[in-house]
Amino acid sequence: MTDTLHITCPACQAKNRIPAAKLAARPTCGACKAQLFPDAPFELDEAKLNKHLKNDDIPLLVDFWAHWCGPCRMMAPMFAEASKQMLPKVRFAKLDTEQHQTVGSRFQIRGIPLIILFDKGKEVARQPGATDARGIVSWVRQHVKG
Ligand code: ZN
Numbered sequence: 113m114t115d116t117l118h119i120t121c122p123a124c125q126a127k128n129r130i131p132a133a134k135l136a137a138r139p140t141c142g143a144c145k146a147q148l149f150p151d152a153p154f155e156l157d158e159a160k161l162n163k164h165l166k167n168d169d170i171p172l173l174v175d176f177w178a179h180w181c182g183p184c185r186m187m188a189p190m191f192a193e194a195s196k197q198m199l200p201k202v203r204f205a206k207l208d209t210e211q212h213q214t215v216g217s218r219f220q221i222r223g224i225p226l227i228i229l230f231d232k233g234k235e236v237a238r239q240p241g242a243t244d245a246r247g248i249v250s251w252v253r254q255h256v257k258g
Pocket of ligand 1: 144146
């Protein structure tokens with residue numbers, strides 16, 4: 113494992129270099145001072161997602177959802193709860209598939225909610241359907257080392 117990790121800021125998308133030992137201390141962005149590991153899952157659009165996939169040295173779990181999707185709205189608080197349990201090992205984000213429709217075909221999304229775990233720019237695993245916090249955490253732990 114490298115000592116310094118590249119972490120994209122969820123607020124301004126600046127690429128930060130953070131010593132691995134400092135991750136648990138909740139580092140902030142060098143450019144805009146936002147939390148690099150916010151408590152709540154952060155919103156992405158496709159351009160932002162691309163930067164995270166390109167730059168990030170830690171895994172990113174993305175919840176693909178939409179407002180009209182009841183199970184997605186039901187899952188949101190559980191996704192947020194799972195995020196708190198997995199920080200700072202994995203960051204959690206949300207992407208509105210209605211606002212950003214090109215992601216649907218790009219990631220071959222056939223139904224939502226859908227969570228996709230990315231690491232080093234690649235899809236590691238995906239799970240369709242609403243999942244509770246415990247289910248999300250144990251699923252992520254199957255795919256993330258350490
Ligand atoms: Zn920033």
